[in-house]
Amino acid sequence: DADVTQTPRNRITKTGKRIMLECSQTKGHDRMYWYRQDPGLGLRLIYYSFDVKDINKGEISDGYSVSRQAQAKFSLSLESAIPNQTALYFCATSDPTGYGANVLTFGAGSRLTVL
Amino acid sequence: ELKVEQNPLFLSMQEGKNYTIYCNYSTTSDRLYWYRQDPGKSLESLFVLLSNGAVKQEGRLMASLDTKARLSTLHITAAVHDLSATYFCAVDLSSGNTPLVFGKGTRLSVIA
Numbered sequence: 278d279a280d281v282t283q284t285p286r287n288r289i290t291k292t293g294k295r296i297m298l299e300c301s302q303t304k305g306h307d308r309m310y311w312y313r314q315d316p317g318l319g320l321r322l323i324y325y326s327f328d329v330k331d332i333n334k335g336e337i338s339d340g341y342s343v344s345r346q347a348q349a350k351f352s353l354s355l356e357s358a359i360p361n362q363t364a365l366y367f368c369a370t371s372d373p374t375g376y377g378a379n380v381l382t383f384g385a386g387s388r389l390t391v392l
Numbered sequence: 393e394l395k396v397e398q399n400p401l402f403l404s405m406q407e408g409k410n411y412t413i414y415c416n417y418s419t420t421s422d423r424l425y426w427y428r429q430d431p432g433k434s435l436e437s438l439f440v441l442l443s444n445g446a447v448k449q450e451g452r453l454m455a456s457l458d459t460k461a462r463l464s465t466l467h468i469t470a471a472v473h474d475l476s477a478t479y480f481c482a483v484d485l486s487s488g489n490t491p492l493v494f495g496k497g498t499r500l501s502v503i504a
């Protein structure tokens with residue numbers, strides 16, 4: 278099994294629908310992130326969480342919400358999807374202990390299309 | 393606000409040639425990361441550079457960090473087709489308590 282699992286991997290939905298993307302990890306990392314990838318724009322941070330009780334907005338949090346249900350689970354919700362939220366979404370985890378670097382482990386990605 | 397810029401954004405190379413990808417960032421930091429993304433895949437960590445003058449090498453790729461210039465380079469030696477991918481650099485602040493900020497990526501295509 279993958280260290281970081283995202284579901285669903287692909288989703289097509291309609292404008293106005295509520296969508297949840299789920300992320301679970303088996304690495305035991307405290308830190309979890311949601312990034313969005315659009316062609317030519319790189320990865321942009323939506324939300325991040327450094328532990329179960331910590332939630333922080335990223336660069337592009339408008340239109341999104343998150344829930345950190347447990348150390349291993351971090352879900353991203355689109356309350357009312359719109360077409361410009363069509364993108365590839367990545368969940369990632371990190372553990373800065375050890376040699377102190379914040380190396381991210383990424384999930385496989387969730388491709389979302391909003392019609 | 394931390395900003396990370398990569399150039400070039402697109403690079404078409406002939407096999408056997410050398411080239412360098414540049415990554416500039418806006419705020420003092422001594423922590424820089426390089427990732428690789430194959431088409432349709434996720435990102436994988438390539439290098440972690442944690443001090444001024446750090447140099448890491450793996451195969452035909454070599455990364456270096458100049459914190460005074462706020463610049464990292466990813467040098468490709470004698471390119472081969474298997475290196476075709478998108479390469480991202482990312483930076484976080486020296487405290488380690490900020491998330492990574494990514495550049496827009498460099499799409500590398502190695503052609504025969």
